[in-house]
Structures are given as C-alpha cells and as structure tokens.
Amino acid sequence: xxxxxxxxxxxxxxxxxxxxxxxxxxxxxxxxxxxxxxxxxxxxxxxxxxxxxxxxxxxxxxxxxxxxxxxxxxxxxxxxxxxxxxxxxxxxxxxxxxxxxxxxxxxxxxxxxxxxxxxxxxxxxxxxxxxxxxxxxxxxxxxxxxxxxxxxxxxxxxxxxxxxxxxxxxxxxxxxxxxxxxxxxxxxxxxxxxxxxxxxxxxxxxxxxxxxxxxxxxxxxxxxxxxxxxxxxxxxxxxxxxxxxxxxxxxxxxxxxxxxxxxxxxxxxxxxxxxxxxxxxxxxxxxxxxxxxxxxxxxxxxxxxxxxxxxxxxxxxxxxxxxxxxxxxxxxxxxxxxxxxxxxxxxxxxxxxxxxxxxxxxxxxxxxxxxxxxxxxxxxxxxxxxxxxxxxxxxxxxxxxxxxxxxxxxxxxxxxxxxxxxxxxxxxxxxxxxxxxxxxxxxxxxxxxxxxxxxxxxxxxxxxxxxxxxxxxxxxxxxxxxxxxxxxxxxxxxxxxxxxxxxxxxxxxxxxxxxxxxxxxxxxxxxxxxxxxxxxxxxxxxxxxxxxxxxxxxxxxxxxxxxxxxxxxxxxxxxxxxxxxxxxxxxxxxxxxxxxxxxxxxxxxxxxxxxxxxxxxxxxxxxxxxxxxxxxxxxxxxxxxxxxxxxxxxxxxxxxxxxxxxxxxxxxxxxxxxxxxxxxxxxxxxxxxxxxxxxxxxxxxxxxxxxxxxxxxxxxxxxxxxxxxxxxxxxxxxxxxxxxxxxxxxxxxxxxxxxxxxxxxxxxxxxxxxxxxxxxxxxxxxxxxxxxxxxxxxxxxxxxxxxxxxxxxxxxxxxxxxxxxxxxxxxxxxxxxxxxxxxxxxxxxxxxxxxxxxxxxxxxxxxxxx
RNA sequence: GCCCCUGUGGCGGAAUUGGUAGACGCGACAGACUCAAAAUCUGUUGUCUUAACAGGCGUGCUGGUUCGAGUCCGGCCAGGGGCACCA
Numbered sequence: 004x005x006x007x008x009x010x011x012x013x014x015x016x017x018x019x020x021x022x023x024x025x026x027x028x029x030x031x032x033x034x035x036x037x038x039x040x041x042x043x044x045x046x047x048x049x050x051x052x053x054x055x056x057x058x059x060x061x062x063x064x065x066x067x068x069x070x071x072x073x074x075x076x077x078x079x080x081x082x083x084x085x086x087x088x089x090x091x092x093x094x095x096x097x098x099x100x101x102x103x104x105x106x107x108x109x110x111x112x113x114x115x116x117x118x119x120x121x122x123x124x125x126x127x128x129x130x131x132x133x134x135x136x137x138x139x140x141x142x143x144x145x146x147x148x149x150x151x152x153x154x155x156x157x158x159x160x161x162x163x164x165x166x167x168x169x170x171x172x173x174x175x176x177x178x179x180x181x182x183x184x185x186x187x188x189x190x191x192x193x194x195x196x197x198x199x200x201x202x203x204x205x206x207x208x209x210x211x212x213x214x215x216x217x218x219x220x221x222x223x224x225x226x227x228x229x230x231x232x233x234x235x236x237x238x239x240x241x242x243x244x245x246x247x248x249x250x251x252x253x254x255x256x257x258x259x260x261x262x263x264x265x266x267x268x269x270x271x272x273x274x275x276x277x278x279x280x281x282x283x284x285x286x287x288x289x290x291x292x293x294x295x296x297x298x299x300x301x302x303x304x305x306x307x308x309x310x311x312x313x314x315x316x317x318x319x320x321x322x323x324x325x326x327x328x329x330x331x332x333x334x335x336x337x338x339x340x341x342x343x344x345x346x347x348x349x350x351x352x353x354x355x356x357x358x359x360x361x362x363x364x365x366x367x368x369x370x371x372x373x374x375x376x377x378x379x380x381x382x383x384x385x386x387x388x389x390x391x392x393x394x395x396x397x398x399x400x401x402x403x404x405x406x407x408x409x410x411x412x413x414x415x416x417x418x419x420x421x422x423x424x425x426x427x428x429x430x431x432x433x434x435x436x437x438x439x440x441x442x443x444x445x446x447x448x449x450x451x452x453x454x455x456x457x458x459x460x461x462x463x464x465x466x467x468x469x470x471x472x473x474x475x476x477x478x479x480x481x482x483x484x485x486x487x488x489x490x491x492x493x494x495x496x497x498x499x500x501x502x503x504x505x506x507x508x509x510x511x512x513x514x515x516x517x518x519x520x521x522x523x524x525x526x527x528x529x530x531x532x533x534x535x536x537x538x539x540x541x542x543x544x545x546x547x548x549x550x551x552x553x554x555x556x557x558x559x560x561x562x563x564x565x566x567x568x569x570x571x572x573x574x575x576x577x578x579x580x581x582x583x584x585x586x587x588x589x590x591x592x593x594x595x596x597x598x599x600x601x602x603x604x605x606x607x608x609x610x611x612x613x614x615x616x617x618x619x620x621x622x623x624x625x626x627x628x629x630x631x632x633x634x635x636x637x638x639x640x641x642x643x644x645x646x647x648x649x650x651x652x653x654x655x656x657x658x659x660x661x662x663x664x665x666x667x668x669x670x671x672x673x674x675x676x677x678x679x680x681x682x683x684x685x686x687x688x689x690x691x692x693x694x695x696x697x698x699x700x701x702x703x704x705x706x707x708x709x710x711x712x713x714x715x716x717x718x719x720x721x722x723x724x725x726x727x728x729x730x731x732x733x734x735x736x737x738x739x740x741x742x743x744x745x746x747x748x749x750x751x752x753x754x755x756x757x758x759x760x761x762x763x764x765x766x767x768x769x770x771x772x773x774x775x776x777x778x779x780x781x782x783x784x785x786x787x788x789x790x791x792x793x794x795x796x797x798x799x800x801x802x803x804x805x806x807x808x809x810x811x812x813x814x815x816x817x818x819x820x821x822x823x824x825x826x827x828x829x830x831x832x833x834x835x836x837x838x839x840x841x842x843x844x845x846x847x848x849x850x851x852x853x854x855x856x857x858x859x860x861x862x863x864x865x866x867x868x869x
Numbered sequence: 870g871c872c873c874c875u876g877u878g879g880c881g882g883a884a885u886u887g888g889u890a891g892a893c894g895c896g897a898c899a900g901a902c903u904c905a906a907a908a909u910c911u912g913u914u915g916u917c918u919u920a921a922c923a924g925g926c927g928u929g930c931u932g933g934u935u936c937g938a939g940u941c942c943g944g945c946c947a948g949g950g951g952c953a954c955c956a
Contacts, residue, residue, distance in 0.1 A: 231873055235951060238872070243955070263956055276956085316954065342954035352956040360870080361954060433955055552951080659881045659894065665949090667881065671895050678908095679894085685909095733882070737893035744893090813889035818937045820889055858936050864888045868936050 021684045023648030027777040031132055039793045040079075040134040042090055044523070044538040051087035052539050053079040054519055054578075056547030056555075057094045060142075061101065062120035064127045066587040066630055066668060067548065069640045073656045073774075074584060074732070075546045076133045080773035081727045083134070084797040090539050092522040093128065093135040095121050097144035098511045100183065102445045106477040113445040114473065117144055127641055131649045132776050134793070139525035143514035148521065149447040150468030151530035152513055157450060157461050158569040164210045167459065170438055171280075174202035178480040181442040190303070201302040206440035207449060207507070211561045215240055215432040218560055227580035229663070232552045239553045241433025246417050247349060248426035250275055250325035253334055259283070259325050262348030262431055266420070267412035268355040270401040271376035273366055275325045276318060276340035278350040284339045287321050294319055294339065301341045316342050316361070318369060325353075328425040329402075340365070348431050356391065363391040376401045377409060437558065439510045444475055444483040446508025454495035454502040463496050469504070482506055515555055516562035519545075519577055536572050545578040552583065582730055585665040589636040591625035599635040627667050638668055650775035651677045657732040657774055680778055683743060683771070687764055687782050692751030695761050697787045702755045708748075709755035715745050716759070716766050717804040723770045724797070732774070739771050761786075769798050814839045815866040816848040832859040839865040 034040065044050075055075035058068055072093075079091040095117075102113035109116075121142055128135075141148055159165040173182040177195035181204075186193045211218075219240045222233045245264035252259055259275060277284055279301040288294045297319040318338035327333035335353070342361065343352055356366035357375040366373055367389070377396040378385040384399070385392055398404040403419070404412045420426030440449065448469040450462035462469055472490040475483035484490060484506040495502035517530070523539040524532040559577045566572055592600040594615060605622050608614045613622040630637045643652050655676040660666040687694075705713060719742045726735035746763040749756045765786060772779040772792050783792040807828060812835060814822045821844040826835055836857050839845060849869050856868040 231951085234873065238952065241952090241955065245956080261956075265956075340954085342956095344955075347955055349956095354956085359956075362956080431955080433953090549950080661882080664875090664882090669881085669895080672881075675895055682909095734893085737883075740893055811889080815889085815937070818935095823889065856936065858888095860888060860937095864937080866888080866936050 021681070021688070021778070021781070023650065023777070026781050027130070027132060027649055030777045030780045031129065033780075033791070034132075034134070034793055035137075037791065039791065040083075040089075040091060041136045041138055042088055044535045045088050046538060048088040049086070050090065050539060051079075051082040051544075052090045052519075052542045053082065053544050054092065054522070054542045054546070056545070056551065057096050057515070057518060058124065059099060059101070060095045060097055060117055060120040060124050062123055064124055064640050066638060066640055068128075069131065069652055070587055070656045070662075070666065071546060071548070071584055072128065072131060072133055073653045074582065074662050074730075075544075076131075076653075076776075077657065077727070077732060077773040078544055078546070078730075079134050080776060080793070081797070083793075084769075084773070084795065086796065089134075090139075090522065091134055091136060092139040092141075092525070093133070093137070094139075094141035094518060094522070094525075095124075095143065096511065096515055096518075097121065097142045098149075098446045098508075098514060100443065100445070103443060103477065106445075110477075112473070112475075114144065114471075117445075118142075130641075130644055131653070134776075139522050141518065141521055141525050143447075143511075143518065144445070146468045146470050149514070151521070152447055152509065152517065153450040153462070153467050153469060154464060155517070155530065155566065155569070155571075156509075157464065158571075159209060159565055160461060162565070162569050164213065164565050164568070165439075166208055166210065167205055168208055169203045169205050170208075171201045172204050172206075172442075174200045176200055180480050180482075198303065204440075204442075206438050208436040208438050209561070209565070211437045211558070212432060212434055214561055214564050215242070215434045217564065218434075218557065221560070221576065225576065225579075225581070228578075229581060229583055232549070232556070232581060232583060235552045236557055239434065239557065242430060243433075244428070244430050245348075246413075246420065246426050247429045248328055248353065248420060249424075250328055250335075250353065252337070253324040253326055255323075259337065259351055260349045261351045261353050262429060263353060265355060265358060265413075266416045266426070267398060267401075267404065267407075267409050268358050268376050269327075269329065269353070269416060270404070271355040271357050271374045272327060272335055272353045273356055273362075273371045273374065274335050274338055274354045274369075276338045276343050276352050276354060276365075278343040278345040279339055279341060280345040281339070281343075281350045283337075283351075284321075287323070287339075294321070297339060316340070316365060316368075318365060320369070328420065328423075336371070338369075346435050347433065357385075357387045358391055358393050360391040360393065363387070363389070374400060376404075380408075437510075437512075437561070439513055440507040441510055442482045442485075442506075443508050444471070444477075446511060447513065448484070449505045449507050449509060451505040452493060452495060452502050453505065454498065454500065456500060457495055457497040457502075460495055460497050460502070466496070484508070512555060512558050516558045517566065519559070520563075520566075520572070520574075530571065533572060536574065540572070540574045541576050541579040544580040544582065546582045546584065548586075549583040556581070582662060584662050585660070586629040587668055588627040588665050589630050589638060589668045590627050591634050591636045593623045593625065595620050595623075599633075601635045602638055629665075630668070643673065647673060647677050648680075648777070650778045651680055654680065654736070654775050658736045659733050661733055662730055679740065680775060683767070684778065684782065686743060686747065687768075687785050690751055690760075692757065694751070694764070694786070695757045697761070697765075699758055699761060702758055705755045705759065706753070708750070709753070709759040712745060712749060712756070712759040712763055714804050714807070715742060716763050717800045719770065720766060720798050720800040721805055724800070727773070735770075736774070739767060742770075743767055766798055768792065769795065810862045812839075812862065813864045814842055814845060815864060816845055817869055818866060821845055821848060828862060830861075832861065835859050835861070835865050839867060 053075050055071050079089050083089045097117050102117050105111055105116045106113050143149060156165060173187050175182050175192035175195050175197055177197040178192060182192055182199060187199050191198055219242055222236055225233055243264050245262055246266040248261050248263060248266060249258040250261060261275060279298045284298060288298055318340040321337045321339060323337040324334040325337050354362035354365060356363040356373045358377055373387050375385045375387050376398055377392060378399055380397045395409055398407050398412045404415060407415060417428045448471060450467060450469045452460045452462060454460050472487055475487060477483060479486060491504040491506055493502060493504055519542050520531045520536050520540060523536040563575055563577050567575060589602060592605045594600055600622060604616055605613055606616050613624055614620060615622055628634060628636060640652060651673060655673045658676060719738050722738045723735045742763060746760055749760045751757050751760055768779050768782045780792045809825050810828050811823050811825050813820055814824060822842050824838050826838060836859055845867060852869060854867045854869055858866040
C-alpha cells in the first residue's frame with residue numbers, strides 16, 4: 004500500500020470536476036490526431052530545432068528524464084507559439100552493455116529486451132504529453148539506422164580518418180573477456196573478481212586529433228554554450244606549446260626524444276624518464292628480469308587513468324645515460340617511470356626538479372641533483388627545499404640563457420636546438436584518437452573483412468548493412484559474434500578466398516554522434532538528406548546532463564567535421580545552443596540497521612517523527628543526494644504521474660530551481676504544484692461571477708484596479724517571454740502565480756474588472772500552456788475557445804503598458820535606507836532631491852546640518868551624504 | 870595537485886547585473902468555515918532590542934574600492950563537480 008494512498012483519495016475527490024487522467028489522455032489523443040507536432044522542412048519559414056539527449060532504453064523513465072524532457076518541451080511549445088517551424092524529435096540510444104548483461108542474467112535476447120524496453124518507455128513518455136514528432140522516432144539498434152554509420156565508417160576509412168593500431172584493454176583472465184572501465188572494481192573483474200590485466204589488441208581508431216586545433220578554435224564560436232562546458236572541452240583538448248628535444252644515449256647510436264614545455268630549464272636537467280610502454284623500455288627489459296617485473300607492476304595498475312594517477316610514483320634506473328644535448332660531457336640517468344604516459348608527447352621526458360614539483364619529488368626520492376636555473380627577477384638566487392619554483396623569473400646557471408626572462412629563454416633555446424638539429428618547437432595535445440572498437444555483441448558491426456592474403460578489406464557498399472546475427476548465445480565467455488558458427492565466415496570481397504568478418508562492434512558513442520542529423524530525415528534512404536539537414540541543423544537548443552560535457556559533445560563536433568570532409572553536409576557545429584541541467588536529488592533514508600530505504604517505505608507518525616511504514620521503527624534522514632538505485636532515494640515518475648498527473652510533475656520540475664542547478668525532489672514541492680493547478684482550474688471553472696464572453700470589447704475607461712490589472716497582464720507577458728527566452732523557468736512560474744494572485748482580487752461583476760479578469764485569465768492560460776499543456780488546453784476550452792491552444796500564437800505585450808507613470812524611489816542617508824517616496828517617472832533631479840530632503844526621517848538624520856553631497860539616480864535612488 | 874562552479878531566512882530560491890535584500894513558493898503559527906478532520910480562504914512569518922513607536926544587525930569569513938557592494942577586487946573557509954602523473 005503506497006504511503007500516501009489515503010491522501011491521494013481525498014485529492015481525487017476534490018478533483019471531481021477536473022479529472023486529470025481523462026483530460027490528459029484526451030488532449031494527448033487530440034494532438035496526435037491533428038498531427039500538431041508533425042513537421043516538414045519548409046525553407047519559407049524560420050525553423051527551430053529543440054533536442055533533448057535521447058535516452059538509453061533501460062525500460063523505465065526516471066526523474067532525470069522527466070526534468071530533461073519537460074525543459075525541452077517547454078522550449079518547443081514556446082517556440083512553436085512564437086511562430087517557428089519547430090522540430091522536436093525523440094529516439095533511443097539502443098545499443099550498449101546493459102542489454103548484454105540482461106541477456107546473461109535473464110536469458111533474454113538483447114534485441115527482444117531492448118525493443119520491449121523501448122515500447123514501455125515510449126508509453127511512459129507519451130503519458131507526459133511531450134510535443135514530439137513521433138513519426139521521426141529512431142532506434143539506433145535498427146539496421147535501418149546503423150547501416151548508415153557503416154557507410155560513414157567506410158567513407159572515413161577512404162578519407163584516412165579511420166585506421167588500426169594496437170592499444171591496451173582491461174582483460175579478465177578468468178572470463179576471457181575485455182572489461183569496460185566500469186566493470187573493473189578495485190583492479191578486479193566485477194564478476195570473476197580476478198585481478199585485471201592489461202592486454203594489447205589491434206583496434207580501430209578515428210583521427211579526431213586531426214581536428215584538435217579546429218575543435219579548439221571553434222569553441223569560441225559556441226557562444227550559447229555554458230562557459231564551464233567550453234572550458235572543460237578546452238582543457239580536454241589540452242593544447243600545449245613546447246619543444247621536442249633529442250638526448251643522445253651514451254654508448255648507443257640512437258637518441259631519446261622527449262617533449263617538454265620548459266625547454267628553458269634544460270640546464271637544470273637531472274634525469275630522463277620514459278614510459279613503461281616506451282619501445283626502449285621493452286627492448287631493455289629483454290635482458291633484465293627486474294625491469295620486466297617493474298613493467299609488469301606498472302601494467303597491473305589497469306588502463307584507467309584514474310587508477311594510474313593514484314598509484315605511488317616510482318622509477319626504475321635503466322643504467323643507461325642520456326647525454327645533455329648542449330654539453331657532451333654532461334650525462335643524466337634514464338629511468339622507466341610509472342607516471343610517464345606513452346600516449347602523451349613522445350612518451351619520454353627530461354626532469355628538471357627545481358622547477359617542477361613532481362620532478363622534485365622524484366629527484367628527492369632517488370637522490371638526484373637539484374639545480375635551480377630560474378630565479379625571481381629581483382633575487383640573487385633561489386633555494387629549493389621541498390617546494391619547486393615553477394613561476395616566472397629570470398634564467399641563471401644557464402650559460403647563454405643567463406639573464407633572460409622565461410619566455411625569451413624558451414625562444415632562444417628553441418632557436419639554438421633547431422640550429423644544431425637537436426630539437427624543434429612542437430605543439431602537443433592532450434586529446435587522443437578515438438578508439439571505436441568494442442569486443443561486444445550488442446553494437447553496430449564494423450564493416451571490414453580480414454583476409455589472409457589481402458589483409459583488411461572493406462565490405463563492399465552493395466553488401467551493407469552488415470547485420471547482427473540473431474541466433475547468438477550468452478552462456479559462454481567472450482564475444483558471441485566471435486563464437487558464432489557461421490556469421491563471421493565469408494569469402495574475401497577481393498580475392499574470394501575464405502576470410503573472416505571483423506567481430507568487433509562500434510563504441511556506442513558512434514551512434515549518438517550523428518543521431519541529431521538523422522532526425523532531420525529519419526526515414527531517408529541515405530543517412531540524411533543534404534537539404535533537409537541543411538534546413539534543420541544546427542540544433543538550436545540541445546538539452547541534457549552535464550555528464551556529457553566532454554565526450555559525447557566533442558565526438559559529435561568531430562563527427563560533423565568528418566562528415567563534412569566526406570561530403571555529407573556543410574554543417575560543422577551540431578549544437579548551436581546548449582543547456583546543461585542539474586541532477587534530481589532526494590533525501591536519503593536508513594533503517595536502524597543502517598540499510599537504505601526507499602522514500603515509499605518512510606512515513607511520519609502522529610508525533611511527526613520519521614518512521615518505517617511497515618515496522619514503525621525510527622528512520623535516519625541523510626542529506627539530499629543525486630537519486631540513485633544504490634541509495635534507494637528514488638521516486639518513480641510513473642507513480643507520480645499516476646497520482647498527480649503529468650502537468651503537476653512538469654510544473655514541479657520547472658518551479659523553484661533554475662534548470663542548471665540540482666533540484667530537490669520533495670513531497671511538499673509536488674503538493675504545492677498540485678494545489679496551484681487546482682486553484683487555477685477553480686479560478687476558471689467556478690469564477691465568483693460568470694465570466695464575460697470571449698472577445699468582449701475593452702471598456703473605454705478602466706477604474707484604478709482594472710487599469711492596474713491590465714498593466715500587470717502586459718508586464719507578465721513581457722516578463723514570462725523574457726524568462727523563457729533565457730530558460731529562467733522558475734521565474735516565469737513565479738510571475739504567473741503573481742498574476743493569478745492579482746486576478747483573484749478582481750471584482751467579477753464590475754464591467755471594467757470583469758473585462759480585465761477575462762483578459763487576465765486568457766493570458767494566464769496561454770503563458771502557462773507550454774508548461775502544463777493538458778490543463779491549459781482544457782482551460783482554453785472552458786474559456787469558450789474552439790481552437791487548440793497548442794496552435795495558438797503567443798500573446799503580445801503592449802509596450803505602452805509596460806511603463807509606469809510614477810516610481811517608488813528609495814531615500815538613503817549615508818547609504819542607509821531611511822524611507823521611500825513616490826515620484827512621477829523621469830522627474831527632474833532637483834525635484835527628487837527636494838522631496839528627499841523634506842522627509843522627516845531624513846531631516847532627523849541630518850540634524851539640521853546641510854548635506855555634504857546628494858546623489859540622485861533617476862527613478863531609482865536618492866542618497867544623501869551627511 | 871590543477872581547473873571550474875556554488876555559498877542569501879527554518880527550506881527551494883528572487884534581486885532589472887553597482888541602487889529599497891528576501892519576489893514567488895514550501896514549511897510554521899494564528900484565525901475563518903466544520904460536530905470534527907481534510908480541503909479551502911484570511912493574516913503573520915530574516916534576526917535582535919522594545920509593550921509600542923522606532924532602531925540595531927544581516928547575503929560563508931575577512932580586508933578593500935565606492936555616496937552606495939549579495940553584485941566589483943584581494944586573501945581565506947566550506948561544499949560540489951571536472952581533469953590529471955599533461956612533461
């Protein structure tokens with residue numbers, strides 16, 4: 004028995020007239036039948052493309068979805084009312100690991116599981132009354148979708164944007180399978196518990212690094228993105244200007260190439276370090292068991308950078324010496340160090356302990372020299388203890404660089420190295436190429452064939468799509484595609500000899516990197532029609548969680564550029580506007596044993612204490628945290644919509660909290676939204692006096708209250724419009740409530756106030772329409788209209804009614820408020836000053852003395868300085 | 870460690886971007902209606918002093934700029950997030 008069942012029954016009684024269940028179903032049906040939200044590209048009309056991040060079909064919507072899709076729906080309906088041709092589609096990010104986990108755990112085929120989940124989630128979403136063009140619905144696991152990305156991948160390959168190289172994966176030696184980072188828990192496989200090993204596999208990569216500079220520079224053009232997301236992408240790409248420097252290796256005929264951003268400190272070098280995966284390390288290990296063990300130890304850390312980063316910094320002295328590039332008599336030791344990444348720069352560094360904290364720690368640990376070479380400009384020298392000096396300054400102890408500031412020294416050093424052939428300036432990026440291979444079944448097959456004679460051969464376009472086989476089993480470890488008896492065995496397209504299909508599938512970020520373009524032409528024979536995509540793209544407003552701030556958004560930006568390069572489109576940036584919503588949070592509950600409790604298991608007893616519904620035992624309340632299954636602090640949207648209706652849930656999502664901040668789900672909050680909707684309904688369904696007819700003429704003159712109401716109506720229109728333009732939904736709700744408070748005070752029998760009341764009610768309904776569309780549609784009907792509110796234009800504010808004749812001005816003495824006065828708008832400064840000085844409170848403060856100074860800000864404030 | 874964001878009543882949050890701090894809502898308290906409760910309606914509600922009139926204090930802390938600071942600048946504290954042995 005749900006905890007609030009009794010309360011709910013009372014509510015339903017109260018709602019005898021407004022039955023939200025019937026009403027919401029009725030309007031959803033009407034909108035669908037009249038095809039209100041089905042659109043076509045129409046170059047004669049201005050377009051607006053609103054997109055919410057499409058969900059993974061887990062089977063049930065959660066509050067994060069409700070918030071996300073409510074925000075998008077308000078924007079879509081508002082823009083439609085403002086006259087735009089609005090594209091607002093929805094689909095399913097349908098490939099991924101959970102379907103395979105379900106297959107293993109519940110013996111259900113991933114396809115069946117996924118399509119059933121889609122069906123139930125679609126029903127749940129449709130119950131929210133969202134203004135989607137459902138005719139454009141897509142599921143990325145459908146061959147009609149993924150066939151296009153197989154073609155794209157072939158095109159990328161032709162264009163040199165896709166290539167193969169070896170890279171490391173997490174390998175579970177017990178399950179004989181590759182693990183995702185999230186399947187590695189404390190360095191062990193999540194199912195087997197076996198320590199995870201690193202393994203090298205040959206995999207497909209996309210050359211996102213070709214676009215590093217462009218992706219970085221173009222961030223500047225994304226002026227409707229949150230600054231912090233732009234900053235995160237900026238940092239992720241991580242451009243750094245430095246130099247490559249060649250250190251000859253003593254007694255060998257080769258050179259060690261290092262990347263550094265501090266080539267000015269080259270005379271402070273005291274060691275070199277290479278990555279455990281550096282070719283030189285591998286070579287040296289061949290004759291050195293201790294080094295083999297050290298490298299193995301480094302590889303046990305796993306592939307995730309988070310794991311590597313927390314490990315203790317360690318080095319292994321190879322015994323080799325590197326010769327200083329500018330002094331043949333100077334040698335430094337070469338270490339293998341677990342903190343040097345093969346993927347960044349050259350996989351090798353030189354260490355200057357005096358001016359880099361990590362190098363200093365390393366030098367102290369292994370007893371290496373510390374030679375300062377940069378000092379503050381006004382100091383004689385600099386002493387290095389346990390803290391490095393990484394700052395600006397002037398070079399010393401550095402021969403030809405002595406006396407130069409850091410930047411100048413870098414330039415001189417780079418010139419010298421270049422002239423001697425010992426190095427050159429170089430720009431490195433943190434960004435790495437995108438590995439797209441996954442050793443999984445439930446993903447898009449990669450359209451290549453491995454032939455013993457011809458090598459890696461693309462599947463001919465005529466043979467696309469390469470479809471997933473359906474008859475697969477999940478009862479054995481490894482990739483079902485690899486194990487399938489026949490699927491992978493095909494003749495080589497080039498020579499016809501027996502060959503094997505690629506059994507890896509794409510990373511699921513592949514699907515989400517272009518789905519927004521497919522929506523422009525969801526049923527087309529090609530990936531998307533150039534003209535249709537040209538009309539609809541870029542997405543004008545993209546809405547979703549901050550967790551996708553880097554990967555998904557960056558991959559999509561790269562994809563559009565790659566598609567442009569391959570002739571698909573001229574659009575470069577997929578998302579012109581971005582809104583990142585906050586999380587939905589809820590209080591957490593624990594029973595006396597410290598076990599988590601669902602909110603539905605908690606109630607209040609007669610003394611107001613929180614207790615368990617079943618046992619009456621006391622409950623400990625924890626702080627509000629992001630809703631998550633593990634903490635059980637979840638509220639099921641389906642239950643909320645079932646007991647309060649979609650409009651109530653939508654209104655609550657919009658009230659109080661601004662969209663980019665976290666939102667606290669509270670019962671009190673949902674009750675508040677519910678009460679307001681009922682009040683609104685009563686205001687129109689049971690007015691204190693019968694409402695005047697629609698279209699009633701404005702009386703030639705209005706009394707004070709009616710005139711004030713008329714102004715308030717127009718100010719509300721202007722204010723709500725502005726709020727919605729800026730996504731200040733919580734402020735829009737507050738303004739709408741203010742207007743309804745005011746309308747409740749009007750006298751419905753006086754002709755002028757009755758007219759103002761109807762104007763006000765109609766405005767209220769139109770303004771709240773995008774937020775609570777079902778109730779608003781019903782009220783629009785009750786107000787006597789025969790048109791659909793969903794097809795009704797947005798109200799317009801009369802600019803003449805937005806300004807007041809008189810203004811309230813604050814009067815301060817020495818910056819402290821001492822009173823207010825009402826004055827005509829834009830009255831002369833002298834007048835305001837005189838009126839302020841005449842205030843008794845002001846005269847008392849001045850105590851007979853003349854003011855030293857008076858500041859008058861017209862229409863705002865008078866500050867008297869005594 | 871670095872970077873970013875956020876700190877305003879009992880709570881969620883407003884404050885036209887330097888000009889009346891606390892809009893709107895939640896909660897609480899009091900009253901009306903009711904046999905009673907629920908629902909609904911009305912009022913009060915930052916805090917301290919005061920019987921009241923008034924006045925003091927108040928936007929994480931602390932300095933500063935300014936006639937005037939929640940808003941700008943410096944330093945610090947707390948919470949949240951992102952990234953990382955980035956060479």
